[in-house]
Amino acid sequence: MDGSAKISVTAGDIEFELEGTPTEIEEMLTHLRQDDTWEIMMTRLNAAKIDSSDSSTSGSESSTDVNRGASFRNLIETCALKRKPDQVLGALHYLRDVEGIMDSPPRVINQLFDDAGIESPGNLSLYLNRLREREFLIIPEGSEDKNRFAILSTEGKAHIEKRSSR
Structure with missing residues (x-):
């Protein structure tokens, strides 16, 4: 062996292939993670993993809510997002990049928390304004x-990535 x-990883339309020594691949992965x-x-x-494990459930709206909640909960747990602002x-x-929802009034965000069985943020506007202040x-x-x-x-993306790597 040399x-x-x-x-090689393919996730939907995203593909990458890395070749080289283990050290070179580790370096390439470090750059990719950024x-x-x-x-x-x-x-x-993560969403595909959850979808495949839940594929035996029916197609009713309530099972969709369960799948949605499970996917969001998995994101929260995987990225170790313990604090409410995080x-x-x-x-x-999740709403923007996974579900493609670009308009999310407070009821949509609160429903996502409810679907995941996570306590909804009390004053959502306060959290959003503070997150904007922190850029x-x-x-x-x-x-x-x-x-x-x-x-x-x-x-914001770097902050989530940083939390998930802890």
Whole structure:
């Protein structure tokens, strides 16, 4: 053997293939983890894992809520998001990047927490405004400066990634 290794991962439309020595691959993985693509890929893989384990459930709306709640709870646990502000950040990431929901009034975010069996944040506006002050959230232009359209900034994504690597 020549001491080389190869890693291939496909998650939906995201693919990567790494070849080289174990040290080179470790270095490439370190760089990959700093990219948004890694976070999106891990979220998709976790969601796929949950979907496959729950595939025996019926297609009713209540089982969809259970699957949705389980997926969100898994994200919270996988990323070790224990504090409520971090969980709110995780909820926005989940809604935007996993479900593709770009308009999320407070009732949508609170319902996600309820579906996961996690206590909803009390004053959601307070959490969102504090996350904006910390520059973890941004409001896209043309969104009338409303929190319901907030998306994670690069700093917000890095914060979740940092929490998940602890």
